[in-house]
Amino acid sequence: MKKLITSICVVACMSANAKDFTYPKTKSVDHKDVYHGTTVADPYRWLEDDVRNSEDVANWVDAQNAVTQDYIDALPYREKIKESLTDLWNYERFSTPEVYGDAIFYLKNDGLQNQSVLYVEKDGKSKVLIDPNAWAKDGTGALASYVVSPKGTYVAYAIQKGGSDWRNWKVLNVESGETLNDDLDWLKFNDVAWNSDESGFFYSRFPEPEEGQEFQSLNFDMAVYHHRLGDAQSKDTLVYTNKDNPEWGYSNYVTSNGRWLLITVWHGTDNRYQVLYKDLTKKGAKPTFLAKGFNYEYSIVGSRGDTVYFQTTESAPRKRIVSIDLGADALSWKEEVPEQKSVLDEASLSKSSIIAHYMEDAKSALYEIEASGTRKKLALPTIGSVGGINTSSKSDDVYYSFSSFNYPTTIFKTSLADDKTQVYRKPNVKFNPEDFIVEQVFYTSKDGTKVPMTISRLKSNVNKTNLPTLLYGYGGFNVSLLPRFSLERLTWMKMGGVYVQANIRGGGEYGQTWHKAGTKLQKQNVFDDFIAAGEYLIENDITSSEKMAIFGGSNGGLLVGAVTNQRPDLFAAAVPAVGVMDMLRFHQFTAGRYWVDDYGSADNPKEFNVLYQYSPYHNVEKGTEYPAVLVLTADTDDRVVPGHSFKYIAALQAAQAGPAPVMIRIDKNAGHGAGTPTEKKINQYADVWAFLAKNLNMKVAL
Known part of the structure; x- marks a missing residue:
């Protein structure tokens, strides 16, 4: 597609801000697909190409970033916000410790380190085990995960590069600090499971992708292997795979007594699993189904001897805990904790x-x-x-x-x-918690459903009206949003903003029923809930349309994109981050096929009709006055490929009839979010908060 390079030039944007910035002109192509008799145009299909393999896309990315960065660099509060974020971020942070024998393992970040460091503590003395800050000059080499062996002798650890979901696993001797020769590639979406004698571990991996397709090709044919310490990966033993079901994925667990291997089988994102078990003391034993059919959740809680505990949705949509003795002559399930009124997380x-x-x-x-x-x-x-x-x-x-x-x-x-x-x-942390207040309210959605949300702000702002407000949501994949601390949200509130988190349907806050009410043919409920949250905030004089912004990432990016299309009048600004924006083609890339559980698929006629009705990319309308939009994505995002955001912003820039900027910020050598260096996080939120401050007409006093 070399001919597209010459099409990337700049033209004046049609807005009152034309003196301040211009958009790159994005070439459109005459590409159409037919879905169940409906012809659908895809004029920016070329932007799906991997930026590493396409000079045209790479040039477009650079052109977009140049416009966006020039705009942001000129914003009055950007440097002040960055200084505040940096100052707040500079404090020691620790992970929850893990105890193995007389050793305690934990992660620590001194404050502004790009990546947290793994420590071990014995007899009150700590030492560094793994410091990923030396892995990459730009800080994008991350310790993605680690698993300590049962006796605390070894640590298997996963290296993440550039934000990709792919993991390279290695093994470290805790006592000597030596990294062994073990080197495992093409692991994704799971951890390893150690043998009780620490001689090796079980893991799951995909086949090596074709060259150049590492960040876009669909993930099929996962298989379970056993690795013996000291062996090359090529010598690892195949334990289980199912060629008839290449879409199945596997996670592994070894019981505390070392006798049983359990393999959890998944094929999507809806937490319905199959479980196999294998007696490791019997040579030649094959994995046998313990729970079959993908009918319910069966998540392993832990084990005591031969008894394994699970949390399950079988006969309990809000979950209960059951156990089973794998060493018994006749296997039978026992209820340990019955279902409660609240949801077991x-x-x-x-x-x-x-x-x-x-x-x-x-x-x-x-x-x-x-x-x-x-x-x-x-x-x-x-x-x-x-x-x-x-x-x-x-x-x-x-x-x-x-x-x-x-x-x-x-x-x-x-x-x-x-x-x-x-x-x-x-x-x-350099702030006074007493200066802030967190309240929970319930509001009514379009169909009468009561929805909870939390409203957080400075106490000094409680009795004030028409405040700059940021409304955040997710609404999918059974993910629950609870009140959690974050430095970026704290900074937003210190700036004088109100932070609101809506617990809309599609999440898991009230169990399976709440989740399912926001999936597939019911997905519009998610958008209605979010819109109703915005309307509540206006009706109760907390904010106004001119003072409100919406923000969401991944599935939340889809939420923001869809709601911006449906109600562009309700908000002054929107930040869709790493969003799923093309709802007709998401299942054609990397892990996208798993999301069919929540979204449905354009391959199904009924589901296509619903997807087409709300797909952010396909529902941008020319001549519409859209709010200010700052799309966030990254060039190494192999979870939600950046082509989603590229196509969406191209359509939005071509359609915008109003004065507000619609821009995209494309992070380089970064992914879907995990492993993002501290420096990149601070710069990103300084940019976003400055963008919102400008477009909500905030007076920032930090």
Whole structure:
């Protein structure tokens, strides 16, 4: 497509801001597809090409970035916001510790390090095990995951490059600090599972993609292998695959006694699994189905001896916990924790109890459940969210994190033996939590459904009206939005903005029913819920259309794109990040095929009609006055390929009839979000908040 290079030139944008910026002119092509008798134009199909393989797309990216960066660099508050973000970010942060024998493993970031560093602590002394900050000059080499071997002798760890979902795994000897020769490629979407004797581990991988297709080709034919320490990957033993079902994916778990391998089988994103098990003590034993049919969730909680615990949706749409003794003569399921009114989010096993994290009206509640069935609620500081629950089968100590919009992530340690809780790690962030307030409200959506959302702001702004407001949502894939701390949101509130998080349908806040009500043919409910949230904020004088912005990432980027098309009058600005914007072709790239569970597919006539009605790319209308839009994406995003955002902004720039800027910010050597260096995060949010400050006419006082 070399002829397209000459088409990238600049023309004056049709807006009142023409003196300030011009858009690159994007060539359109005469490409059409026919879906079930309907002809659909795709004039920017060429922008789907991988930027690494297409000089035309690379030139277009550079041209768009140049316009966007010139606009942002001229914004009055940009440097002030960056300084504030940098100052706030500069404090020690820790992950929830993991205990193996007499060793404690944890991640730590000194403050402005691009990547967190893995430490081990023994006898009160800590040492660095893995420091990824030296892996790449631009900070984009990340420690994506790590798994400690059962006795704490080794750490298997995953290297992420440039934000890609692909992982390269290596092994480190904890005592010597030596990195072994083990080197595994083409792993994605799961961790390894160690043998109890630490001789090796099980893992799942895809076949090596064709050259040049690493970041776009569909992911099929995953298989489970066993790796023995010291062997080349080519010598690894195939444990399980299913050639008749190339779309199946696998995650692995070895029981605490080392006897059983469990393979969780998934084929999409709707948390319906099959489970196989294999007796590792019997030579030649084959994996056998324990749960078959992709009918329910069966997520492994943990194990004690031969008994494995699962959280499941079978006969429990809000989930319950069951167990099964794999060593018994006759296998039978036993209910350990019945379904509750609230939704079970996750659970973990200590030596003698089950620790269960529930969502009660989109906020966390934590319980200890004893063998007798007695439930004890653990006290939490405020409305917020629990995360990173770590337990040990040899102890009744529980480590977990807690945070809220005005409560920095703090690590707690609870001793179940004496019911004592202490702060294990408390961050020192440069702000006063008492200056902020977090409130939960319920509003009514278009069809009468009650929807919760949290409103966070400075206390000094509580009685003020018409405030600059940022409304955030996701609404998909059973993902629940709980009140969590983030420095970027705190900065927004310090700027004088209101931060609002809506718990719209499609998420998992109220279980399967809530999730399913926002999927496939019901997807419009998600957009209606989000629009109703904006209307509530205006009706209650918190903000106005001229002072409100919307923000969402990934599936939330789709949300923002669709709502911007449907109600361009309701918001002054929109930030769709790494969004799924072409709803007719998303399943043609990388992991996109998994999302059919939530979205449906254009291959299905009924689902096509719905997808076509709201697809952000296909519903941009020429002559419409759109709000200010800043699209965010990255050139190495192999989760939601950047072509989605490229095509969407090209259509939007061609259609915009109003004065507001519609631009795209394309991060280089970055991906879908995981592993993003601190420096890139700070720069991105300085750009976004400055863009919103300009287009919401904010007076920023930091």
